[in-house]
Amino acid sequence: MPLHGCDVPILLLCRKAFMSNKPRITISDPSLRDGNHAVRHQLNREQLRTYASAVNAAGVHIVEVGHGNGLGASSLQVGLACLTDTEMLETVRECLTSSRMGVFMLPGWGTTRDLVLAIKHGVDVVRVGAHCTESDLTERHLGFLRERDVEAHGCLLMSHMASPERLAEECARMEGYGAQAVGIFDSAGHYLHTDVTERISAIRKAVSVPILFHGHNNLGMAVANSLAAAEAGASIIDGCARGFGAGAGNTQLEALVPVLERCGYSTSINLYRLLDAADLAEKELMEKVPTISSEGIVSGLSGVFSGFRTKVVAVAEEHGVDARDIFFELGRRQAVAGQEDLIVDVAMELRKSIPETP
Amino acid sequence: MNSNPVKIALLGIGLIGADLLIKIHRSKWMQCTLVAGRNREAVGMQRAASLGYPITDGGIDALVEQPQELYDLVFDATDAISHIRHWQLLQTLGKKVIDLTPSGIGHMVVPSINAEDSMAHANINLVSCGGQAAIPVLTALSHHVPGIRYIEAVTTASSLSIGRSTRLNLDEYIQTTECGIRVFTGVQAVKALVNISPARPPANFRVAMSMLAPGVDPEAINAIVHRAIEVLRSYIPGYRLLTCAVLNKERVFVTVEIQGRGDLLPTYAGNLDIMNAAAVTIAEQYAIARLRCSNPPALQKSIYE
Numbered sequence A: 001m002p003l004h005g006c007d008v009p010i011l012l013l014c015r016k017a018f019m020s021n022k023p024r025i026t027i028s029d030p031s032l033r034d035g036n037h038a039v040r041h042q043l044n045r046e047q048l049r050t051y052a053s054a055v056n057a058a059g060v061h062i063v064e065v066g067h068g069n070g071l072g073a074s075s076l077q078v079g080l081a082c083l084t085d086t087e088m089l090e091t092v093r094e095c096l097t098s099s100r101m102g103v104f105m106l107p108g109w110g111t112t113r114d115l116v117l118a119i120k121h122g123v124d125v126v127r128v129g130a131h132c133t134e135s136d137l138t139e140r141h142l143g144f145l146r147e148r149d150v151e152a153h154g155c156l157l158m159s160h161m162a163s164p165e166r167l168a169e170e171c172a173r174m175e176g177y178g179a180q181a182v183g184i185f186d187s188a189g190h191y192l193h194t195d196v197t198e199r200i201s202a203i204r205k206a207v208s209v210p211i212l213f214h215g216h217n218n219l220g221m222a223v224a225n226s227l228a229a230a231e232a233g234a235s236i237i238d239g240c241a242r243g244f245g246a247g248a249g250n251t252q253l254e255a256l257v258p259v260l261e262r263c264g265y266s267t268s269i270n271l272y273r274l275l276d277a278a279d280l281a282e283k284e285l286m287e288k289v290p291t292i293s294s295e296g297i298v299s300g301l302s303g304v305f306s307g308f309r310t311k312v313v314a315v316a317e318e319h320g321v322d323a324r325d326i327f328f329e330l331g332r333r334q335a336v337a338g339q340e341d342l343i344v345d346v347a348m349e350l351r352k353s354i355p356e357t358p
Numbered sequence B: 001m002n003s004n005p006v007k008i009a010l011l012g013i014g015l016i017g018a019d020l021l022i023k024i025h026r027s028k029w030m031q032c033t034l035v036a037g038r039n040r041e042a043v044g045m046q047r048a049a050s051l052g053y054p055i056t057d058g059g060i061d062a063l064v065e066q067p068q069e070l071y072d073l074v075f076d077a078t079d080a081i082s083h084i085r086h087w088q089l090l091q092t093l094g095k096k097v098i099d100l101t102p103s104g105i106g107h108m109v110v111p112s113i114n115a116e117d118s119m120a121h122a123n124i125n126l127v128s129c130g131g132q133a134a135i136p137v138l139t140a141l142s143h144h145v146p147g148i149r150y151i152e153a154v155t156t157a158s159s160l161s162i163g164r165s166t167r168l169n170l171d172e173y174i175q176t177t178e179c180g181i182r183v184f185t186g187v188q189a190v191k192a193l194v195n196i197s198p199a200r201p202p203a204n205f206r207v208a209m210s211m212l213a214p215g216v217d218p219e220a221i222n223a224i225v226h227r228a229i230e231v232l233r234s235y236i237p238g239y240r241l242l243t244c245a246v247l248n249k250e251r252v253f254v255t256v257e258i259q260g261r262g263d264l265l266p267t268y269a270g271n272l273d274i275m276n277a278a279a280v281t282i283a284e285q286y287a288i289a290r291l292r293c294s295n296p297p298a299l300q301k302s303i304y305e
Helices: A045-058 A087-095 A111-120 A135-149 A164-176 A195-208 A222-232 A253-262 A273-285 A296-302 A306-319 A323-332 A341-353 B015-026 B043-050 B059-065 B080-092 B111-119 B130-144 B165-167 B168-185 B218-232 B270-291
Strands: A027-031 A062-064 A100-105 A125-131 A151-159 A181-183 A212-214 A234-239 B006-011 B031-035 B073-076 B096-099 B123-125 B150-158 B188-198 B204-211 B239-247 B251-258
Touching: A027 A045, A027 A100, A027 A212, A027 A253, A045 A062, A045 A087, A062 A087, A062 A181, A087 A100, A100 A111, A111 A135, A111 B111, A125 A135, A125 B188, A135 A151, A135 A164, A135 B165, A135 B168, A135 B251, A151 A212, A164 A181, A164 A195, A181 A195, A195 A212, A195 A222, A212 A222, A222 A234, A222 A253, A253 A273, A296 A306, A296 A323, A306 A341, A323 A341, A341 B204, A341 B239, A341 B251, B006 B015, B006 B043, B006 B059, B006 B270, B015 B031, B015 B043, B015 B073, B015 B270, B031 B059, B031 B270, B059 B080, B073 B080, B073 B218, B073 B270, B080 B096, B080 B168, B096 B270, B111 B130, B111 B218, B111 B270, B130 B150, B130 B168, B130 B188, B130 B218, B130 B251, B150 B168, B165 B168, B168 B188, B204 B270, B218 B239, B218 B251, B251 B270
Parallel strands: A027 A062, A027 A234, A062 A100, A100 A125, A125 A151, A151 A181, A181 A212, A212 A234, B006 B031, B006 B073, B073 B096, B096 B123, B150 B188
Antiparallel strands: B150 B204, B204 B251, B239 B251
């Protein structure tokens, strides 16, 4: 049992926040969405319930839930989920009293029908994503959400593939479509902190809505990158318990929050309860705590979507090729999330190029 | 040029329309008599004008005001939502329409399977580029593989080959592709997904197909897939098999790539070519059938019958 007597707001532990005029940071926690990648989309109702209740108690602002690739994505291509979207949404909705419920959708994978379903099940925030330069794919769905008065964020995935100027333009476009927050995902965990500063600063100049940042930890930079994002003007930062997410994992939530507070940003999240939620997540949700494996590093270096990891490792073993070679080849082809069908092709081609050993 | 070509009105001159115009230009069976777009400054309109075709920026309204003998057949290369109204108007005029949008309103035709159906229906729907690429292979498999319980098709097209209408029509694209796969294969559990690739140089258009069925025989699958692709290559020569495998003994996994002729865009834009090759194939068969109206046309028979 947690020691409720020690439930002090994190603010008290980090005095700097008192004296700061830095903005409040909204924390969005995709553990129950991005984390699904790490367990092949097999999170069950009990797991969702346990974790959603725990982070709700900690005062985390947005709790995202769903298949790792978002609404409507359960498929052979990226993995069949153990629960339907409806089951996931219903389960988490019941557990949230103060936190808001979020979902992710990628046009081309999810459709307006999925949005209707999510609205029916009480979603508060919908993140509509598109790859780096493709923001106009979000126009229709952002518009649909705004007409129904649902908070909508526009997110650029695989954002390392585009220049800061281009990302800024794309974000401005999504603001024009009605997005109430816009920003970038470091889907491959490729960024260094300076990359993030440059990109968020450019976006800051181009938009007036809040800016969001979603990190991955392939190169061990996720917390530093998230802090750089905040320093450059992002005010919605994603983090997952123990980094529970695709590939090498996301920004570690329970480290991110105190780091932000020490730097003078307030979150109003309860530290002890947050730590309890993370401990619970480690015990109840994960097969293993995300680590920066060798493939994770290669995935980050080559700029390949973190979510490819499980599949690349399996296909590499099946075809007797080096997973690292697959990652670098996928990186060369600039594969984006959703193009998992390339993995087998690449493995088979690499296999052909290996000389037969006598 | 044939002495009595089919007179074509082309409605919509975005990427699909502009590529189609080049293919119409090349055909001896068709003559484009009007290009109806909405913006005189658009690249496609300029191109149509430079090829010497009459253009109007009045869209469907200008089209329906034309003398009826100006055109016999309309290619609708606009968008799924606009097609609803276009069809209402064109239907009353008794025009034959080949719909290249994923509206799903008309009778679905995939030339290698049911080209002959297009003679009997006034509104022909070409499903989608992913549908045109996947349905022939999936249908051939469905005729030989018992107990298929699920089909999935994932289309990846280069960002540069996807125009604004398609970008706004992704929902219809998915819905109509799924519907097309259901109609032709008879399998109800179907999922279609679309990726738009930002890669540079651009990625070739490709489709990955998966099918779940018990105890499939890899050799038989291979033969069926190769045979289906051979037929397709007769009108879309850039169609190429990349992978044909059986994974975990129950998942047929086929990936194909389609390179275009490089008409409007370079060869990566096979998505334009597979739609437009289907459109041209059907229109040419219609032209031939009209010429032989006294004798029933010798139509290409489906190989699956």
